[in-house]
Amino acid sequence: MSYYEHHLFFCNNQRPPGARTCCNDKGATQARDHAKARIAQLRLNAPGKVRVNQAGCMERCEEGPCLAIYPQGVWYTFRDKADIDEIIDRHVVGGQIVERLRLPDAPPPKP
Template identity: 60%
Template sequence: MNDDKPFYEHHVFFCTNVREDGSRPSCGKCGAFDAQQHAKQRIKQLGLNGPGKVRINKAGCMDRCEEGPVVVIYPQGTWYTYVDTTDIDEIIDRHILQGEVVERLKI
């Protein structure tokens, strides 16, 4: 049965691409792996993981290299950048838990 409802309430993708040639910035060289793991653990601690809830995934290049590191949250399609896990926690607390866009990190 297809009711057009997204499978996850929030599906979060962290660009973890590593660009070896240095032609463009690389999210994978800006702490993206650690940030993705931090988000995954935090969502699990909050009990938000599981079917229909929140899914945290790694992604390859999302072609926003110069704005990175980047994370995008669907189904809203909201793009963020971040510096550290404090920013990741703010995205989780405000966007995922409260439904509020974090304007200072939005790209």
Template identity: 55%
Template sequence: MSHFKYHVFFCCNQRGEGETCCNDAGATAAQTYAKDRVAELQLKGAGKVRINKAGCMDRCDNGPVVVIYPEGVWYSYVDHEDIEEIIQEHLLHGRVVDRLRI
């Protein structure tokens, strides 16, 4: 059994000027938002949810991206409203958000 019910990785990679990357699209702010919301909702900790930063996940053209394990569901998002929808639907209710899935 996994230590966490869900392990969430936000690509927060920063590439050089002129190169497409998730961090230029607000990935670090999105990861911080998700981490804070998961804590507020008391979803943080063993047997619950872990929010992590990740380096390049090689999906730059789909970015910014986040992946949730153990299912291995990949999402792209635009803003905090999209992240909130992922938290509410996937992390709270176990439902994949098809409109954001890549």
């Protein structure tokens, strides 16, 4: 059992200019802020319900921006606020995984 029904972690890692890609360069902080506001608007931010947090590097920046939802352990990527809304509406509220935005469960094989 988990304290939260859903715990959303947004990778908000920021690397220095010229380093490898990072989620924050792809709008992760704005997406997290939007998700927090949307969860509050839906009144799902009560204790034990839904929590939205930022995380440091989650080592999937090349696939990102990314977020992970626990306790289900589902990882997503997203492009814009509409994708975040779809993840909230379908996964958090509706209990369905958004397959078109889901990241693979396993790391890619090493070359």
